[in-house]
Amino acid sequence: MTNDPCQREQAAAGLEQLASLVRAHSWRSEGLPALPPTQAAVLRMLAGADNGLRAQQIAARLDVSPASLSDTLKTLQAKGWIARRTDAGDRRASIVHLSKQGRALAARLKHPARGMAALLQGLDAADVGALLRVAQLLVGKAQQQGMATGLRTCLGCRFFRPFASGDAAQPHVCGFLGTPFGDAELRADCADQSPADAPLRAANRERFQLRAPP
Known part of the structure; x- marks a missing residue:
């Protein structure tokens, strides 16, 4: 295990650069609507959940507050990209899932030629x-x-x-x-x-x- 401060500083700088790329790319991906990172992350997450997810599950995975996620979900729903249905196991809760339009958008977000996935092309x-x-x-x-x-x-x-x-x-x-x-x-x-x-x-x-x- 290295204790070289310079090496760790450079590694941290690389991570910061990648984080900046992720934030910037989510806002200006060619051919896609401008999406804040949290909105894009919710769409990608729901694309991998065929049965949808509860809001509290999404908030836990993204490590955001329920209030912050609530605003995000309201925006996504207003754009027609997600929908909600009553949770059969708990009538007080709802299940969030992608709409047809949202699923199409999420598929484009997850395409291997877009976003961070594009940076991995060519790596062995x-x-x-x-x-x-x-x-x-x-x-x-x-x-x-x-x-x-x-x-x-x-x-x-x-x-x-x-x-x-x-x-x-x-x-x-x-x-x-x-x-x-x-x-x-x-x-x-x-x-x-x-x-x-x-x-x-x-x-x-x-x-x-x-x-x-x-």
Whole structure:
């Protein structure tokens, strides 16, 4: 583990530059309406939820306040991109889902030639795997410091078994699927994720940070 302040400063600068790119691109993506980052994130999230999501689930995953999300949902609904239906399990709550127009827009937002996905074109599997590995560690650190909640990463999942397969090419195991996999198959947002408790997250994070199987 490096303790070089200059190296960490440069890494932090790179992250800040990428964050600025994300914010700027969400407002001025060619051929798409100008969207604040939170609105774009809600549309992408709902695109991966066939049965819709409760507002509280969306707020938790985005780590925004219910009041802030309420304003976002009102705007999206006014534009005709989302709709709400009564939750059959709780008549006091509603399920948010994409409208036909919203689904078409979300598909364009998620296109691999747009947004941050476009920056990954041309990277080989090893580089993508390295990025996914670092993303897992950074999200885990953010959760550890109370900066993020509700994110559905492998490292935060109770089914994740880092360096448990004995196979150097596919060192990790997904207990949900019962299959080994490598860094290039790590998930930053997995629909089947089941949050691990704090002790398991800490143990997995410590094991995952190793450069080689223990």
